[in-house]
Amino acid sequence: MEGFFYQHPGKDEKPNVMTIGWGLVGILRYKPTFAVAVRPTSYTYKLLKESNEFTVNVPNRGMEKIIEYCGNVSGRDHDKFREMDLTPLPRQRVKSPMVSECIIHYECNVIYKTKFEISRLPKEIVSKYYP
Numbered sequence: 001m002e003g004f005f006y007q008h009p010g011k012d013e014k015p016n017v018m019t020i021g022w023g024l025v026g027i028l029r030y031k032p033t034f035a036v037a038v039r040p041t042s043y044t045y046k047l048l049k050e051s052n053e054f055t056v057n058v059p060n061r062g063m064e065k066i067i068e069y070c071g072n073v074s075g076r077d078h079d080k081f082r083e084m085d086l087t088p089l090p091r092q093r094v095k096s097p098m099v100s101e102c103i104i105h106y107e108c109n110v111i112y113k114t115k116f117e118i119s120r121l122p123k124e125i126v127s128k129y130y131p
């Protein structure tokens, strides 16, 4: 898996999308759960705090350039949906639109948040990905 898309509307309803490389799918006492790690500096973090919901969209082959772009520019000063010609897919359970070009879509409500301590990961991972 190279990366996921992840986006949701803020109060202004303009959808945003960012690439995530961290994603854990599992079960929390019968409840299907998707754990994501979101940097507090990202625009996504701000939108997530406002909306408390998100979608995770698994990209198709051939979307590598879009993954790279959405992981390197911010929705604060870019409309990544428009710039990357992505199509919002009508939502069902949450307000956040999904990315119709993706092949799997998860609709999520936030049920738990915690601070993630990068420094507690193995040293070789920290030096390789978070120098």
Ligand SMILES: Cc1cc2nc3c(=O)[nH]c(=O)nc-3n(C[C@H](O)[C@H](O)[C@H](O)COP(=O)(O)O)c2cc1C
Pocket: 002, 003, 016, 017, 018, 019, 020, 021, 022, 023, 037, 038, 039, 041, 042, 043, 044, 045, 067, 068, 070, 071, 072, 073, 074, 075, 076
């Ligand atoms: C391959 C790849 C994986 C990434 N994974 C994550 C991640 O898991 N969590 C995260 O917070 N940022 C991750 N990023 C960085 C964000 O996508 C990047 O900071 C993005 O510009 C934030 O956009 P936003 O300001 O519109 O939210 C990743 C970037 C790339 C290129």
